[in-house]
Amino acid sequence: MPRPGCGYGIFFREFIHNFHTTGAVLPSGPWLSEALARYVGEHADGGDAPQKVLEVGPGTGAVTHHIVPRLAADDHLDLVELNASFVKRLRFDLQHDAILKQAADRIDIHQIPIEEFAHQHQFDTIVSGLPLNNFSAEQVKKILDAFSSLLAPGGTLSFFEYIAVRRVKSLVCRREERRRLRQIDGILSKLLDTHEIRREYILANVLPAWVHHLRFS
Secondary structure, eight states: OOOTTOOHHHHHHHHHHOHHHHOOSSOOOHHHHHHHTTTTTOOTTSOOOOOEEEEEOOTTTTTHHHHGGGOOTTOEEEEEOOOHHHHHHHHHHHHHOTTGGGGGGGEEEEOSOGGGOOOSSOEEEEEEOOOGGGSOHHHHHHHHHHHHHHEEEEEEEEEEEETTHHHHHHHHSOHHHHHHHHHHHHHHHHHHHHHEEEEEEEOSSSSOEEEEEEOOO
């Protein structure tokens, strides 16, 4: 069941008006959210140093609600969200939501494209909800380059895509759109072949999805 006040109305409205960057009609379901947060709090080196976590495209915070309980007392979470309505909702929840307000002093929200997000340190875990299949191939490359530069050695990047979405779209779209989807497929296939450490199939979601977990080093 969705949590009370989980922002379904806001999410649906933004889907209608800003499909390009929202990319879904509903927030991520609980099983998808849990899978995306899988590596938050894990130490690749076996140590216990404070973790730095980055969530990109948190929307109304469905995945954030699975990330926060995994944070240790000294861990820090940065949220990068471009949509102003979602940012407003997240800021409200940091003050009023039972889960998020527990870590509000260790969460920063940045309203900026991830390609322009500069930070003085790298992140142990990056979780992305960006709809990569909605962007141009050039944008996808820039986003992935940003992830690569922001991820600390040994860190984990987790992102999702709806199962077979590019294949299905290619059957009904025009030639130019097929070309764009083929380019994105080539970029992601090369990335996953080289860096994917785990793939989860989340069938109990609207729509069914793959969750990809990657390490660049």
